[in-house]
Amino acid sequence: MQAPVELREVSFAYGSGELRRLVLREVDLRVAPGEIVILTGPSGSGKTTLLTLIGALRAMQLGSARVLGQELLGASEAARVRLRRRIGFIFQNHNLLGFLTARQNVAMALELDGALSERERLARAGAMLEAVGLAGHAEKRPAQLSGGQRQRVAIARALAGAPGLILADEPTAALDKQTGQEVVRLLRDLAKGNGVPILLVTHDPRILDLADRIVAMEDGRIVHAALEQAR
Ligand SMILES: Nc1ncnc2c1ncn2[C@@H]1O[C@H](COP(=O)(O)OP(=O)(O)O)[C@@H](O)[C@H]1O
Numbered sequence: 452m453q454a455p456v457e458l459r460e461v462s463f464a465y466g467s468g469e470l471r472r473l474v475l476r477e478v479d480l481r482v483a484p485g486e487i488v489i490l491t492g493p494s495g496s497g498k499t500t501l502l503t504l505i506g507a508l509r510a511m512q513l514g515s516a517r518v519l520g521q522e523l524l525g526a527s528e529a530a531r532v533r534l535r536r537r538i539g540f541i542f543q544n545h546n547l548l549g550f551l552t553a554r555q556n557v558a559m560a561l562e563l564d565g566a567l568s569e570r571e572r573l574a575r576a577g578a579m580l581e582a583v584g585l586a587g588h589a590e591k592r593p594a595q596l597s598g599g600q601r602q603r604v605a606i607a608r609a610l611a612g613a614p615g616l617i618l619a620d621e622p623t624a625a626l627d628k629q630t631g632q633e634v635v636r637l638l639r640d641l642a643k644g645n646g647v648p649i650l651l652v653t654h655d656p657r658i659l660d661l662a663d664r665i666v667a668m669e670d671g672r673i674v675h676a677a678l679e680q681a682r
């Protein structure tokens with residue numbers, strides 16, 4: 452089976468001329484089907500840049516990146532947009548829209564799926580919110596929810612469109628220890644249940660043991676890729 456993420460010698464620089472700064476150096480990375488990989492490393496080591504390249508949010512410069520079967524080097528903007536729709540994104544600050552309810556926020560992720568009616572989208576959003584333990588909170592707006600609840604809405608939204616891959620960038624940064632662990636454990640369990648691989652960026656040591664594998668970055672390089680005990 453083809454790996455959902457397969458990077459070979461990916462390099463990336465910001466700026467040009469004298470201001471050019473290389474921030475990724477020949478990165479090789481593979482995420483296997485259903486695997487949960489945590490990418491860790493100090494601030495500024497290139498984790499977010501790598502994640503945005505894999506998520507087709509940024510154009511590749513050098514190397515090869517196959518994500519869900521799509522080669523990203525030289526890919527058109529249209530191909531990148533199509534790929535982004537097949538990926539569930541979760542960010543540090545949840546990115547929910549404040550004027551929409553939890554249910555509407557989740558349903559929005561399904562709007563690109565032209566096959567579903569508004570009613571079906573809202574029903575499926577309700578089912579996703581139930582899956583993340585927020586059945587009673589579907590009609591609340593983000594401001595009426597706790598940080599952990601908001602992140603669970605973000606998880607429901609990321610999973611709603613049945614993505615082939617989840618990319619998460621520092622999803623626990625705004626949460627206390629226990630809530631952060633609960634949220635990532637929930638994400639892991641839902642993803643495992645559906646066979647969806649996750650690439651999760653964090654420098655939060657408290658969630659490292661939730662990974663199948665931990666990959667560490669330093670100064671734009673992968674410095675060690677330890678295989679965790681299979682669970
Ligand atoms: N948009 C940008 N323009 C220029 N430099 C950037 C930009 N984004 C990040 N950088 C720099 O690239 C390096 C890697 O950043 P980043 O990928 O955000 O690392 P991390 O997520 O590991 O903290 C850092 O030195 C950062 O300052």
Ligand SMILES: [Mg+2]
Pocket residue numbers: 498499500
């Ligand atoms: Mg970052």
